[in-house]
Amino acid sequence: MDRKDILKALRPLKAKIYLERTVKIILSASVVSGLIALAMALVSMFAVIPFVRYKMLAVILSCLALAFIASLFFVPDTVKVILTADSLGLNERIITAWYFIDDPSEVAELQRQDTKRILDSTNLASEYKIKTDRKLYIIPVFFIAAAFLLTFIPGRVSGETRIRESLEKQMKQAEKAIEKEIESQKQKNPEISDEQLRQLKEALEKLKEEFRKAKTEEDALKALAQMGNRLEKLKEQVPLKDLNILENALNSTALTKDMADALKNKDEAALQEAKESLSGELENEENIREISELLQQAAMNMADGSMLAEALQNLASRAAAGDLSGKELVQGILDLIRETEENITGQEDFEKAVEDLAGILGEARKAIASVDQRIASSGTGKQGQAGNNGNTGNASGGDGKSGGRGKGGSGNQGENQDESGEGSGNENQDGNGSGNGGGTGNSTQGRSSGGAGEGSTNTDSGYYEGRQSGGTRTPGEKKEEEYRMIYVPERLGGSGNESTLPGHRLDSGSSTYTESAGPVQKGEMVPYREVLSIYREEAVRTMDRMDIPPGMKELVKSYFSSLE
Amino acid sequence: MQNENSRFEKVLETVSKIEAEVSRHMIGQRDIIRQVIICMLAGGNVLLEGMPGLGKTRLVNILGKVMGLEFSRIQFTPDLMPADVTGTNIIDRNESSEGMFRFQPGPIFSNIVLADEINRATPKTQSAMLQAMQEKTVTVANTTYKLPEPFFVLATQNPIEMEGTYPLPEAQMDRFLFKLNVPSPGFDELKDIIKLTTTNTEETVETVTNADEVIMIQKAAKEIPIAEPVLDYAVRIVVATRPDDDSSPEMVKKYVRYGSSPRGAQAIISTARIRALLCGRYNVSFEDIQTVAYPSLRHRIFLNFDAVSDNITPDMIIDGIIKDVKTFP
Numbered sequence: 001m002d003r004k005d006i007l008k009a010l011r012p013l014k015a016k017i018y019l020e021r022t023v024k025i026i027l028s029a030s031v032v033s034g035l036i037a038l039a040m041a042l043v044s045m046f047a048v049i050p051f052v053r054y055k056m057l058a059v060i061l062s063c064l065a066l067a068f069i070a071s072l073f074f075v076p077d078t079v080k081v082i083l084t085a086d087s088l089g090l091n092e093r094i095i096t097a098w099y100f101i102d103d104p105s106e107v108a109e110l111q112r113q114d115t116k117r118i119l120d121s122t123n124l125a126s127e128y129k130i131k132t133d134r135k136l137y138i139i140p141v142f143f144i145a146a147a148f149l150l151t152f153i154p155g156r157v158s159g160e161t162r163i164r165e166s167l168e169k170q171m172k173q174a175e176k177a178i179e180k181e182i183e184s185q186k187q188k189n190p191e192i193s194d195e196q197l198r199q200l201k202e203a204l205e206k207l208k209e210e211f212r213k214a215k216t217e218e219d220a221l222k223a224l225a226q227m228g229n230r231l232e233k234l235k236e237q238v239p240l241k242d243l244n245i246l247e248n249a250l251n252s253t254a255l256t257k258d259m260a261d262a263l264k265n266k267d268e269a270a271l272q273e274a275k276e277s278l279s280g281e282l283e284n285e286e287n288i289r290e291i292s293e294l295l296q297q298a299a300m301n302m303a304d305g306s307m308l309a310e311a312l313q314n315l316a317s318r319a320a321a322g323d324l325s326g327k328e329l330v331q332g333i334l335d336l337i338r339e340t341e342e343n344i345t346g347q348e349d350f351e352k353a354v355e356d357l358a359g360i361l362g363e364a365r366k367a368i369a370s371v372d373q374r375i376a377s378s379g380t381g382k383q384g385q386a387g388n389n390g391n392t393g394n395a396s397g398g399d400g401k402s403g404g405r406g407k408g409g410s411g412n413q414g415e416n417q418d419e420s421g422e423g424s425g426n427e428n429q430d431g432n433g434s435g436n437g438g439g440t441g442n443s444t445q446g447r448s449s450g451g452a453g454e455g456s457t458n459t460d461s462g463y464y465e466g467r468q469s470g471g472t473r474t475p476g477e478k479k480e481e482e483y484r485m486i487y488v489p490e491r492l493g494g495s496g497n498e499s500t501l502p503g504h505r506l507d508s509g510s511s512t513y514t515e516s517a518g519p520v521q522k523g524e525m526v527p528y529r530e531v532l533s534i535y536r537e538e539a540v541r542t543m544d545r546m547d548i549p550p551g552m553k554e555l556v557k558s559y560f561s562s563l564e
Numbered sequence: 565m566q567n568e569n570s571r572f573e574k575v576l577e578t579v580s581k582i583e584a585e586v587s588r589h590m591i592g593q594r595d596i597i598r599q600v601i602i603c604m605l606a607g608g609n610v611l612l613e614g615m616p617g618l619g620k621t622r623l624v625n626i627l628g629k630v631m632g633l634e635f636s637r638i639q640f641t642p643d644l645m646p647a648d649v650t651g652t653n654i655i656d657r658n659e660s661s662e663g664m665f666r667f668q669p670g671p672i673f674s675n676i677v678l679a680d681e682i683n684r685a686t687p688k689t690q691s692a693m694l695q696a697m698q699e700k701t702v703t704v705a706n707t708t709y710k711l712p713e714p715f716f717v718l719a720t721q722n723p724i725e726m727e728g729t730y731p732l733p734e735a736q737m738d739r740f741l742f743k744l745n746v747p748s749p750g751f752d753e754l755k756d757i758i759k760l761t762t763t764n765t766e767e768t769v770e771t772v773t774n775a776d777e778v779i780m781i782q783k784a785a786k787e788i789p790i791a792e793p794v795l796d797y798a799v800r801i802v803v804a805t806r807p808d809d810d811s812s813p814e815m816v817k818k819y820v821r822y823g824s825s826p827r828g829a830q831a832i833i834s835t836a837r838i839r840a841l842l843c844g845r846y847n848v849s850f851e852d853i854q855t856v857a858y859p860s861l862r863h864r865i866f867l868n869f870d871a872v873s874d875n876i877t878p879d880m881i882i883d884g885i886i887k888d889v890k891t892f893p
Contacts, residue, residue, distance in 0.1 A: 083793060083892045086849075096791040096847035107787045110572055111846035 001116045003101055006094060007078070012125035014081045020130045022071040027136035029067030033060040034143025041147040045155030050164040053151050060144065088127045093118055163217070166371045171211045171220055174364035178204055178227075181353075181360050188356070189349030193342040195307070196234075196350045200357065203230045220368045228361050235354045239343040242308040246337065249298035255281055255291065259330075263337060275330050282326020291329060292319040308340050366549040536560045572846065575784045579605065579841050581772040585630045589769055590623055591760060592753035598842065599744055599859050600627065600718070604676075605841075606834040607782050608741020609697050609717040611682075611732075611863065616722060618746045619757075624678040624718045632774040633675035634712065638693075640685035642728065646692035650702045651709075667704060672696050675712055675775060679719040683729040693717070694736045714778050734822075734866060741831045743863035745879075781841075788837040790848040797891055798836070798853045802829040804885045805865050813888040815881060819871035824864040831860035850891045858882050 037056040044052040076084075079095070086092045097115040100108040155161075182200045185192055210223035250260035259278055262271035281287050295316035302309035315336065319329045343350070539560065543553050579601070586597050596612075600623060603610045612620050621637065628635030638649060651670030655663050671677065672693070679693060696702050697717045702709045719740070721732075737743070749757060760767075773781075804812045806823030816823070836852035843852070862878040871881075 079793070080892065087891075091843075091845060091847070091849035091851060092791060092794055093845070093847055093849075095793055096789050099791045100789045103789065105787065105789075107572055107784075107846055108789055111789055114846055 001097065001101075001112045003098065005116070006082070006098055006101075006119075009119045010078075010081050010085055010094075010124065013085055013128055014076055014078075016125050016128050016130065017076045017081060017084060018074075020132070021074050021076065022068070023130070023132055024136070025071040025074065026064060026067045027132060027140065029063045029070075030060070030140035031136065031143070033063030034140040034147065036063070037147035038143045038150070041150035044151060044157075044161065045153070046157060048157050048161050048164050050161060050168050052161070053148065056147055056151070084128070085124050088122070088124060090115075090118055090122070163371055164215075167214075167217055167220055167368060170364070170368045170371055171214065174224070174360075174367070175204070175208055175211060177360050177364065178207065178357060181357055185349075185353040185356070189353050191349040192353055193339075193350075195339060195343060196353075199234055199307075200231075200353065203227060203234065206230065217368060217371055221365060224361055224365050224368065228358060231354045231357055231361070235351055239306075239308065239340045239347060242302045242306050243337065243340045243344065245301050246298050246308065246312070246340075249294050249301075250333075253290065253294055255287060256294070259333075271334075275334065278330050279327045282329060284326075285322075288319055288322075288324075288326055288329060292316040295319070295333070307343075308336060311336050311339075362547075362549065366551055369549060369555075370551050532560075532563055571780075572784060575781050576841055576844055578773050578777055578781060579838075580844075582630055583842060585770055585772050586623070586626050589626045589767060590619060591756040592749045593619065593623070593746065596744055596746055597623065598839075599742060599856075602835050602838045602842065602856065603742040603859070604631075604714075604716045605778065605781050605785060605838045606741060606831075607714065607716075608831065608835070609719070609739065611737070611740040611743045612718060612720045612746055613723050613743060614720070614746025615724065615748065618748060620718075620720045620746060621678060621680065624676060626769055628676045629769040630772055631676075631778055632771040633714070633778070635676045635678070636671040636674035637678040637680060638671050639680045640682050640689070642684060642686060642730075644685045644689050646689050647704075649689060649693055650696065650704055653705050665705075667707065667709065669709070670702075672702060673709075673711060675714055675716065677715075677717045679717055681722060682719040683721040683731055685730065687730050687733075690730065690732065690736065693719075694739050697739050712775075714775060714782065737863045738825055738827050740863060741835065742859035744859050745862075785837045785841055786834070788840055788846060788848060790833065790837070793892055794848050794850060794853060795833070797850055797889070798832045798857075799829055800889050801853065801857055801885055802826075802832065802861070804889050805861060805881070811889075813884050815876075815884040819867055819874070819876050820865055820881060821868040822866040824861050828861050828864045832856050835860060854886050857886065 036059050040049065040052060040056050040059065043049060049055065079098075082094045082098055083092075086094050093111070093115040097112045100111065182197070182204060185197065185200070204227075207223055207227040210226065211220065214220040214223055247260050247263055250256040250263070256274075256278060258274035259271065261267075262274045282291065293316070295312045299306075299309040299312040299316065302312075315324070315329070315332045318324050319332075324332065539556050542548075543556060583598060583601055586601065587594060590597055600610055600612075604627065614620060624637075625635060627633075638644070647670065649670050649672050651668050651673065653665040654668050656666040657663055682690060682693065685693075696711060700711045700713075700715050702711060721729075800811070802824050803809050804823075805816060805820065805828070806812055807817045807820045809823070812820075812823075832853060833848075835856040836848045839852045839856055840846070840848045858879060861882055865878040865881055867876060867878065867881070870876075
């Protein structure tokens with residue numbers, strides 16, 4: 001009898017012990033996962049956790065998978081298996097034989113024979129009973145069942161949760177649709193360059209990132225609007241113009257004139273010659289500095305956000321820092337020119353692609369904007385909100401070039417039909433600004449209303465801040481009540497006056513100025529009814545002027561109807 | 565090989581026969597019989613504690629006969645002198661009528677000595693006895709006499725009559741391999757005892773072995789292999805009796821003043837080997853260790869005042885240790 005014989009005899013028992021361990025680990029993991037699921041279900045009654053059932057299921061499955069993987073590493077130790085076998089009435093015969101397997105003494109030999117005799121006559125695997133605590137089966141089943149049952153009990157935030165779920169679904173769909181559209185652009189618009197496709201994909205990635213952070217419908221709409229802005233910006237790029245600026249810049253110095261001519265004439269041989277000649281010239285550091293300044297100047301003359309300008313800036317700064325040799329600098333310039341030429345070729349297709357994507361974005365906006373309307377119409381509006389949230393709206397200013405852009409938020413109309421909205425925009429540099437706003441709401445009666453608006457402001461209305469709140473009126477009651485006074489900014493939606501800051505600059509270099517009234521004149525507090533018509537007219541005008549989804553127009557109309 | 569096989573098989577057979585024959589003449593007390601045999605075959609001395617009339621003397625008497633060993637009994641009293649135990653030199657005359665000292669061996673010169681009520685003798689006499697137990701020799705007037713082999717002492721003490729006694733000091737208690745608490749017989753056992761002892765029937769006790777065989781069994785038992793985890797377990801049990809050890813259970817920390825000496829571990833291992841043989845095995849099991857832990861450790865665990873006031877016994881402590889110490893951690 002040797003160690004192999006012992007191991008062979010113990011193999012079935014080892015497998016059974018291993019199975020027992022695996023079962024225990026998995027059961028323990030299921031208790032833990034059940035607890036987590038229960039906690040999630042409880043939290044979901046008070047906090048918005050979209051798709052909580054899927055998340056619970058994912059947690060449970062992950063825990064079980066982890067437990068299974070962990071169990072693979074818990075192979076029973078041989079000595080422990082032997083001791084377990086001995087505990088089945090073998091009175092430590094096997095472990096003694098195992099330790100004295102090489103002992104030549106007569107008593108050790110007798111002991112091994114005795115062990116072999118016992119091992120041959122005993123079925124260890126059948127003697128060993130897998131013992132698992134019954135609680136380990138009951139507890140996880142109880143936890144998991146309780147957790148899933150809890151998710152069917154409407155909690156304080158179940159309405160909001162459904163809206164968020166629907167919103168996330170819509171965002172996913174939008175992402176997929178945009179992704180699909182980008183993927184299909186190579187077939188639809190074959191001239192589109194790889195660089196342009198990359199730009200589109202980059203914009204999509206940013207959208208995904210923003211969607212991930214989006215918690216409300218407003219966030220999602222804002223993300224879509226920003227995506228739209230990004231696409232607009234990409235569309236506005238004029239690579240041909242940028243290339244001309246670069247060529248003109250190259251033409252302006254004797255060092256690169258030959259190259260500029262060769263590029264203009266599309267003469268490859270001359271270009272090669274000019275390249276070699278320029279590479280030679282750029283052995284001199286002075287010349288490299290000159291070229292890098294030339295490139296920087298050219299980049300500054302290009303439009304903001306131009307890809308070529310950015311790349312030229314980068315190239316110029318690297319050359320100025322001495323990171324690039326003359327040859328590398330020349331090659332870099334030529335590569336940029338070629339890339340831009342490719343973009344020029346595909347510009348038309350690129351614009352088409354951007355338009356296609358803009359269409360998809362529009363549809364996505366529409367779908368997302370109508371999320372809580374759908375939820376309301378599907379009956380969840382009965383839950384309603386406590387009514388104290390009111391309508392909230394915000395408008396945020398865009399960058400200075402494109403003007404202030406903002407959009408409204410969504411709000412819920414509760415029993416007391418309390419509603420309020422606020423928005424803000426930043427003044428831009430050139431004084432032109434625009435803002436859009438949207439609002440959605442649901443009511444306790446199951447009705448929902450929403451609205452969207454877009455408007456433009458002039459120089460002095462770059463900053464806008466307002467709050468409006470409705471009075472309290474019980475639904476169905478016709479009695480009009482006194483509304484609270486609201487803040488009305490001057491020149492809402494109209495053209496603003498130019499304002500100047502009078503003063504004079506001193507010789508010392510410092511300046512004094514006299515503070516004048518700001519671009520926004522302080523408004524006055526007026527009764528709600530007095531401004532309602534102005535607001536309504538402005539909203540209608542904005543809807544006519546701007547591209548607003550029909551659903552949103554309906555929301556705006558119903559909003560004003562309800563106010564009347 | 566064949567000889568060896570037959571040697572160990574013979575050992576198993578003889579050990580079983582001894583147990584069977586003694587059990588035939590003693591009613592009940594099966595555990596006590598087995599433990600006394602285990603202790604004797606391990607070469608140790610036994611301290612039997614129990615009420616008078618429980619058959620302690622009879623057990624020793626029968627054991628002596630069954631094992632074919634010489635047996636003597638010393639009744640310890642306060643006036644018993646060491647010379648009464650060990651023997652003394654007396655004046656004698658030789659063939660030419662010349663006076664000379666001749667050593668007259670005491671009752672200790674026997675294979676099995678029953679030291680009845682050992683705690684009644686003075687410490688001086690007790691220590692003379694205990695020296696013989698430890699060294700297996702007796703020194704009288706500068707001459708050392710070797711005691712016959714095998715040599716066992718079975719001492720008894722009465723746990724209730726403490727007046728006029730000299731309790732054995734801890735150091736001397738440690739010399740006993742086992743301390744056994746002899747229980748009172750149960751109803752059926754008592755009936756059988758009455759039937760057996762109150763008639764004219766004279767039973768003949770069969771001698772199944774002899775001194776040489778007993779020595780051979782003692783040597784053979786020392787060869788029984790013991791696996792590392794089993795040895796570890798025995799050591800962990802002994803270590804757990806020490807209140808200052810981190811691994812010892814709370815009960816030990818609370819109630820034990822001193823734990824077992826290394827002699828406790830030696831006693832467990834040597835007697836567990838004999839028990840394995842009695843069970844027909846050539847290896848020591850965890851069960852052997854657990855079984856012999858009680859008689860090996862109960863007189864080596866010294867309880868504190870809290871234990872005495874809470875009626876905690878050493879056996880309860882050992883119970884706690886066995887429950888606490890895992891056979892394989």
